[in-house]
């Protein structure tokens with residue numbers, strides 16, 4: 001069972017405010033967004049599975065997180081990295097088979113919810129898809145039954161805290177091996193059909209999770225050492241030239257920040273508070289010993305929009321005048 005996110009609360013902020021301006025001059029033009037490179041296939045063995053998503057687009061929900069990505073270090077997978085995608089569903093919708101295959105097993109977990117595992121054979125290459133936390137399993141989903149891609153498997157049960165309907169969706173490539181828990185798990189991202197990738201990109205754009213300041217991608221490495229840092233470089237707008245976020249501890253998605261000058265010099269550092277369930281955009285507050293900056297942000301893979309107030313000024317209402325920051329794998 002995977003509990004894959006943590007909701008970071010907005011800490012109480014109390015610090016002296018100054019009237020200092022943003023430390024750097026504006027840059028007006030953002031370069032075009034560089035294309036995101038899909039990670040290479042995890043194996044060179046022929047026989048690549050064509051994968052759909054286990055959800056119909058209209059059934060997607062973002063009450064809590066939307067999608068919790070592969071490899072990120074959430075509380076349930078802090079040590080080894082998350083071995084699949086957690087996907088949030090609209091109540092009353094169905095978890096669906098991501099590819100045609102055969103039911104390997106229907107298991108009940110310790111909380112009375114169900115785990116469905118399907119086997120998929122492509123040539124001589126074997127895969128397994130796993131769907132956890134189902135409240136009910138459809139009557140025709142029994143061991144050895146054939147299923148078609150998109151067939152309803154059951155209803156999503158409560159995932160995480162606070163509970164929201166969802167499933168942990170995992171793809172195991174039986175030719176792949178990694179030491180540690182879930183040794184066969186590979187990212188589903190590399191296997192998506194073009195239609196599924198389009199749908200995924202649309203859903204992913206709406207996902208937010210507390211770990212994305214350092215692990216922003218739909219596919220992150222399962223191994224990460226702490227402290228873990230990620231630098232975001234300004235591509236447009238009038239914010240600082242760079243922002244570096246550092247997560248010191250494995251267990252909790254607590255961050256420190258550093259604002260960077262063009263030269264890379266740190267011009268301000270302090271603590272970060274975020275509230276990722278705020279809609280439409282998560283809240284962020286940067287607190288240094290002398291200033292509090294209130295903001296909103298939105299991260300979609302390698303790009304962050306960040307609207308940050310000057311010390312003493314109120315939080316922006318939206319991301320209209322946000323600065324654009326980019327990072328790379």
Ligand SMILES: [Zn+2]
Pocket residue numbers: 002003004082083084085086167168169
């Ligand atoms: Zn999960």
